[in-house]
Amino acid sequence: MGFGTILGAATTGAAVASKVIEGQAQRAQSKALKQAASTQRELAERHAAAVVDTAMENARRETRNAQQELAHARTDAAASNTAREGSTAMREVDLATRLQDRINNQAEAALQQANAERTQATLDSRNLRLQSANARRQAAGTAASALGSLFSGTAKLLS
Secondary structure, three states: OOHHHHHHHHHHHHHHHHHHHHHHHHHHHHHHHHHHHHHHHHHHHHHHHHHHHHHHHHHHHHHHHHHHHHHHHHHHHHHOOHHHOOHHHHHHHHHHHHHHHHHHHHHHHHHHHHHHHHHHHHHHHHHHHHHHHHHHHHHHHHHHHHHHHHHHHHHHHHO
């Protein structure tokens, strides 16, 4: 076996080894990206659920506060003798409507925020999964390249 043959075999071995290592790194990257996508999606879903829970709790609290405010308005109206004039009912309805509208608007804004966060998390997760799929394809290409290097090197050695 001549020096050229040994040098050719070593060169082929080094080329194949580097391709194998590159393929392993790409497969590891693919797995890491896939795991990151799952983790990110799960965290975003938890956060969105917390936003919804907070919004519902705030709505309940605001409803209790509105009831107290209406009770104070009724007390003030009774104390000022406006109950006899008939305008108290209209003021009470107006106040109740304003308070309920405010509660509904706040809850709606929180639900929209949670929905937007879920949508963004879905998009981010898809992007990470696409990156993972690309890394898997690159790993497959690298494996094919390693086989090509091996066959090419073997052919050179045999000729």
